[in-house]
Amino acid sequence: MTQHARWRRTRRAMAGAAAVALLAAGCGSGGGNGGGTSGPADTLVAYTGQAGDYQRNFNPYAPTMIEGPGNIFEPLFFYNVVRDDEPVPRLGTDYSWNETGTELSITTRENVTWSDGEPFTAHDVAFTFDMVRAHPTMNAIGFDGESEVIDDTHLVVRFAQPAYLEAPTVLGKLWIVPEHIWSTFEDPAQNTVQDPVGTGPFVLGDFKPQAFTLTANPDYWDGEPALKNLRFVSLSGNQAGADALAAGRIDFQTGPVPDMHNVEQNYPGYRAITTHVFQIALFTCSDTALGCTGPQTDPAVRRAIYHALDRTQLNALAYQDTASEISPGFALPGRDDAVISEQLTDRVAPMEADPARAEQVLQEAGWSKGGDGVYAKDGEKLSLSVRVVSGWTDVITAADTMTQQLKAAGIELTVAQSSWNEWSDARGRGDFELLFDSLYPGPSPDPYYSYNYFFHGDNTAPVGEVANPNFARYDHPEVNAALDALQQLDPADTTARQPHFDTIQTRLEADMPYIPVLTGGTTSQYHAEKFTGWPSTEDLYAFPAVWQRPDNSQIYLNLKPAGGE
Known part of the structure; x- marks a missing residue:
């Protein structure tokens, strides 16, 4: 790769008993907990947290997509978000920038076929890039380059200004689709792709609302995977996942189980790994100019919630003390210590609640406590719902705990549960006051990417339209300008970058469109006795989460049946 030091850049950015019985019926017998029943030796059973029926949609650019990126639709390169590795070639084999950082030249892999037998070429890449640019709801990374195909294995992407930070997202977060199929879609952003055709290591096998299977692609350009089947199952929630793990009927999940610190002892044949990258937050529909309504549109309410949270209690009750501190400026403590702004009031969010401070913030903003102990302003009660x-x-435990914590500060909170599909749709369209979710990292370990994804005004939309991924409807000119300036700076120039990070972080601390909760400890449990090749703390070759794409595809490509079958 040329100019390797410059690829970390982009412009805008860019996740019960009855159920166990059903799972056993759907997966057959063999392998499992200490030789239990999770299925044949070459079949991995994964639980992604899906509760309720799967809706058959494999469009990798749809918010309600259930699977596809990495496994069916490949990127050009794989970037490791937890370790500063060279990008791993997938459909691309090489890339380089011109001297001004305005032209990105890409070489694509030869002798690759789509799963329907048609040849893959650079024309498919250019088509994908042009399609994403033309459809804002598909353009989570804010791609604005112009593509030109040179020949079947070469293309050039041109930008209006230096765009070094584009490389990891363009090369690592755009899923290449077949022009000969997708060019027939009237609206590719809305098309529910039910029978996906990709270049990836897996193709769709059987599909049922409660479970579906991806099977190894026998014509994959890098050879048929040793893992022959990936079976994704729907259960009733985390408890059902823990029960299935205890029964040895799933092989890979990311989520809480009882006594997460002692998985190896409690679940023979399994191991666990915890990483801290995703930042847990209360997403708020924040901007009245974009159609948001409710008390949370007042920044003072958002700051009051921030002060009212007892994060130590939340960590203990909801997360088994696996989470860690979070900064109100959303740079990642530990990884990003060098850029956490000295201008922040709080370098990290307070771990203990301060209800008196929360009430002071509300009173200074004109809120008055009513006879029922709940604040109100202009006839509006400070009563909120969290999805x-x-x-x-x-x-759910965290949200329920928050209802009591906020009550002490005069804020009424109710918890609204729904299926993932309903929750995801509400998140995209802004149909919420508060919503529990996490800010995800970019393609390389640089806070710029999360800022661009979640805080740049280009990545949001009015309520009722799909925003992706700036779900908070946050659009501040100072933040937008700072992000645009960072886009044109060499990441090695830390002195020039810091003033822009200062602007972003102090503005986010003041506005809090996403109310920081904790940095989540992402814990995955995996069947080490059945498969070899899992990521470890010694070799974090990919982010080890079942739902993280395309990292999960790198993991599946690396796995082999432990018995060599």
């Missing part, structure tokens, strides 16, 4: 996914026990 959570049914069955996500850790999140």
Whole structure:
């Protein structure tokens, strides 16, 4: 790769007993907990947290997509978000920038076929890029380059200004689709792709609302995977996932189980790994100019909630003390210590609640406490609803705990549970006051990417239209300008970058469109006795979460049946 030091850049950015019985019926017998029943030796059973029926949609650019990126639709390269590795070639084999950082030249892999037998070429890449640019709801990374195909294995992407930070997202977060199929879609952003055709290591096998299977692609350009089947199952929630793990009927999940610190002892044949990258937050529909309504549109309410949270209690009750501190400026403590702004009031969010401070913030903003102990302003009661996914026990516990914590500060909170599909749709369209979710990282370990994804005004939309991924409807000119300036700076120039990070972080601390809760400890449990090749703390070759894409595809490509079968 040329100019390797410059690829970390982009412009805008860019996740019960009855159920166990059903799972056993759907997966057959063999392998499992200490030789239990999770299925044949070459079949991995994964639980992604899906509670309720799967809706058959494999469009990798749809908010309600259930699977596809990495496994069916490949990126050009794989970037490791937890370790500063060279990008791993997938459909691309090489890339380089011109001297001004305005032209990105890409070489694509030869002798690759789509799963329907048609040849893959650079024309498919250019088509994908042009399609994403033309459809804002598909353009989570804010791609604005112009593509030109040179020949079947070469293309050039041109930008109006230096765009070094584009490389990891363009090369690592755009899923290449077949022009000969997708060019027939009237609206590719809305098309529910039910029978996906990709270049990836897996193709769709059987599909049922409660479970579906991806099977190894026998014509994959890098050879047929040793893992022959991936079976994704729907259960009733985290408890059902823990029960299935205890029964040895799933092989890979990311989520809470009882006594997460002692998985190896409690679940023979399994191991666990915890990483801290995703930042848990209360997403708020924040901007009245974009159609948001409710008390949470007042920044003072958001700051009051921030002060009213007892994060130590939340960590203990909901997350088994696996989470860690979070900064109100959303740079990642530990990884991003060098850029956490000295201008912040709080370098990290307070771990203990301060209800008196929360009430002071509200009173200074004109809120008055009523006879029922709840604040009100201009006839509007400070009563809020938070959306959570049914069955996500850790999140539900956290939300329920918050209702009591906020009550002490005169804020009324109710918890609204729904299916993942309903929750996801509400998140995209802004149909919420508060919503429990996490800010995800970018393609490389640089806070710029999360800022661009979640805080740039280009990545949001009015309520009722799909925003992706700036779900908070946050659009501040100072933040937008700072992000645009960072886009044109060499990441190695830390002195020039810091003033822009200062602007972003102090503005976010003041506005809090996403109310920081904790940095989540992402814990995955995996069947080490059945498969070899899992990521470890010694070799974090990919982010080890069942739902993280395309990292999960890198893991599946690396796995082999432990018995060599």
